[in-house]
Amino acid sequence: MSVRVSSRSGQLQAAPANGGDRPVIEVSGLAKRYGEVEAVRGIDLAVRAGETFGFLGPNGAGKTTTIKILCTLANATSGTATVAGYDTATQRDAVRRNIGLVFQDTTLDGYLTAEQNLRFHAELYGVPKDAVQPRMRQVLDMVGLWDRKDSLVSTYSGGMQRRLEIARGLLHAPHVLFLDEPTVGLDPQTRSSIWAYINELKGREDITIFLTTHYMDEAEHCDRIAIIDHGKIVAIDTPEALKASIGKDRVQIHTADDEAAIAALTGTFGIEAAVHEGAVTFSVDSGEQFVPRLFAELGVPIRSVSVSRPSLDDVFMSYTGKTIRDAEASGTDAMRQMARLRGRR
């Protein structure tokens, strides 16, 4: 089936999202300050058309603030951002016409049916009347909710609500879809189903996806990722390239005496080690060959050992000096501080 809904008149024509090779999202020197708190401190990035771009970082790292600026919901303190070729500060309306946004917490109306939610959305975006029904069917089919369109949203499970929000974000065929933590608060099975739908969507729609996550395993679904920590981007590349840049295997050991083990690793092997998540953690070039030497020469009893290939966790650790879970703990404080500041205004 190929339905093309032509514009009612020339002025309805949406602007081309990307003239030539111009990036769909272009950010330079972007910073945002809430009182004393610097939520975002000077980030630069460019997202190409058709890319799925992930923004990876702990809570409070500045991900949501960046999305808010890109979606015209907040003003940057300094720097510029363009989305679909339009400036987010001076051409808000044009940006809004070209983006879809799925929020972290639900913005659906529980006392309306799925269809009513979508129809209100279509009206707000001025989707031509004759396009609403076929397009609604298309996006609801895509997330597997067409059969449930007449149910009240309040009867939906958390995963279904998230899928419906994704469908709603796509209804007006935006050039860029922003997903703010699309799987947060969902169980692992539902999370992977959401990803199945997002991957499906990439194949079907001519769309650029910008998403934030603090789940390392989910960042693997992205074409490229930016690692953000304390409001700054510390690395941008494909997941493979980032992992290759680390190059080393990660070894974690549980010992009788962690401090002695760390000292022995430095003394005997010249390796920097630290305790992360309750285990002595360090990186070596080839883990499997190193383990026998470790047992022979460390001199501290070892209770267990694990060797893993580089993961995005390791990438995060090598760029920020901590695991994302460690960062999460300190990030929560920053968030609280920000929440307090917002409440005071």
Next chain:
Amino acid sequence: MVTDTLTPTAESAIVESIRVAVPRRGLRHDLRAVSVVWRRELIRFRTDRLRAVTALVQPVLFLFILGTGLGSLAGRGMPPGLDFKTFIYPGVLAMSVLFTAIFSAGSIVWDREFGFLREILVAPVSRASIVIGKCLGGATIATFQGIIFLALAGFAHVPYNPVLLVTLVGELLLLSFTLTAFGVMLAARITQFQAFMAVTQMLVMPLFFLSGALYPLSGLPSWLTVLTRIDPLTYVVGPMRDAVFSHLNIAPVEQHLLAPGLDWAGWPVPQWLSLGIVAAMGMTMMAIAIAQFRKTE
């Protein structure tokens, strides 16, 4: 409840996605946005019957309990054959829309954090259309609320005269609009729901008591006279009482005593001006609310 399936539906083999061109903003588009916000408000009112019932409790208490109780005392000053309940009915009718109108704006505070308002703020619609839709929506549901109470007019010996009913509904609509605009203006500034409730609770009762809903506005001490003339509710309760009394069978002298009409230091305020003041206040507060909503974080 249907569980989440792991595989996306395969049968929908739509290769090409449907193209939708989102139009540039224009007046028609903004009017449609006003209508979306307004209709959503009506649907919410319809699905929340409990709210409609609970909002009726307070005015019913005032009319029947306070009206009957105080009537045994205040009734002595009333002309023979005139019930005290009839006297306070217009004021209590105004009260029946007071809470609904102001609190309907409270959902803005709630919505901004959690819901629909955030989705509408990122849509290509003007901030003005959101505020206007909200004010009209609140005004409509509050007027419905008032109409429910209007059905009880007979118990206060107010006649069901068509002209009177139409007049009262029109005045309720105006009052509801201004009160909603007032609530929206507050909600635009306040980001916490509890704070909004506290502020409005604090303001609602003085608005009601100073409006002359429970006593005539003539012969008051001068400090109270001044306060009553500041209260916007006064400028609706006055005309509503005039309307009710002009449809009762009582002597002009007594009518003048109980419903003397509004005056500013002896100058009688004409009814059109009285209602015009209320409309102007509503428009001003709505304009302030729009300006508030235009600001970006």
